[in-house]
Amino acid sequence: MSFSDPDAVARYADTLVRQVPGVQALHQMAHVLLAERVPQAGRVLVLGAGGGMELRVFAECSPDWHFTGVDPSAEMLGLATRVLGSLSPRVELIQGYIDAAPVVAFDGATCLLTLHFLSREERLHTLRELRHRLRPGAPLVVAHHSVPRDPDEKRVWFQRWAAFVTARGIGGESAEARAEAIASRLPTLAPEEEVALLEQAGFERPALFYAALSFRGWVAYAGQDQPG
Numbered sequence: 001m002s003f004s005d006p007d008a009v010a011r012y013a014d015t016l017v018r019q020v021p022g023v024q025a026l027h028q029m030a031h032v033l034l035a036e037r038v039p040q041a042g043r044v045l046v047l048g049a050g051g052g053m054e055l056r057v058f059a060e061c062s063p064d065w066h067f068t069g070v071d072p073s074a075e076m077l078g079l080a081t082r083v084l085g086s087l088s089p090r091v092e093l094i095q096g097y098i099d100a101a102p103v104v105a106f107d108g109a110t111c112l113l114t115l116h117f118l119s120r121e122e123r124l125h126t127l128r129e130l131r132h133r134l135r136p137g138a139p140l141v142v143a144h145h146s147v148p149r150d151p152d153e154k155r156v157w158f159q160r161w162a163a164f165v166t167a168r169g170i171g172g173e174s175a176e177a178r179a180e181a182i183a184s185r186l187p188t189l190a191p192e193e194e195v196a197l198l199e200q201a202g203f204e205r206p207a208l209f210y211a212a213l214s215f216r217g218w219v220a221y222a223g224q225d226q227p228g
Helices: 004-012 012-019 023-035 053-062 076-090 119-134 151-167 175-185 191-199
Strands: 043-047 066-071 091-095 108-112 139-147 201-210 215-222
Touching: 004 023, 004 076, 012 023, 012 076, 023 108, 023 201, 023 215, 043 053, 043 119, 053 066, 053 076, 066 076, 108 119, 119 139, 119 191, 139 191, 139 201, 151 175, 151 215, 191 201, 191 215
Parallel strands: 043 066, 043 108, 066 091, 108 139
Antiparallel strands: 139 215, 201 215
8 A cells, every 4th residue: 555645544543454364363462472572651663653553552552651662754744643632642653763762771672564665675774673673671562574585485485475455355455465565576585594693683582472364573671782
């Protein structure tokens, strides 16, 4: 979808539920993982916060937390404000990428359904900057498309995802065309590459917590030392 198209933005929540298996449970699981280490009055960084869906879940579940949400799309941040409603005073929304986020010691962070849009180099930079903004031991929760490197296996997993999306009522193109389009457009990494990149960026003990067709999610913890 286009994150600047008003009509697409208005349909974002419904589209996400149809496209990402168990996305509402994903948000709740991300909160569980954050809550293991974020203190009662903690501060959480949400990268890719446009739409506000995970922000609302986190804010409702932990009423003393405060949040900084960062997203490059002004339209999506506007949607986040509307979705948050009366919870908005606890959330600072910033338009931009990770470099726009304040450099403070956050108690936890999430980056959901975002990193698969970035090249390997951009992804490593983003992860390093997330580590730079977390206190040692703070959790980072990430989830996005991650499929095997082998072209045939990659195609199979995206065909499965496309069949799921089509069955959920998303039209506009065939499942085969949808699978080919996303396979060629997204710079996805294999699961083992994801883990290696997290470690290279300064995170420790990456652990898989979510797997749904072509999507994978990990929790990892900011190391004691900053990456070089």
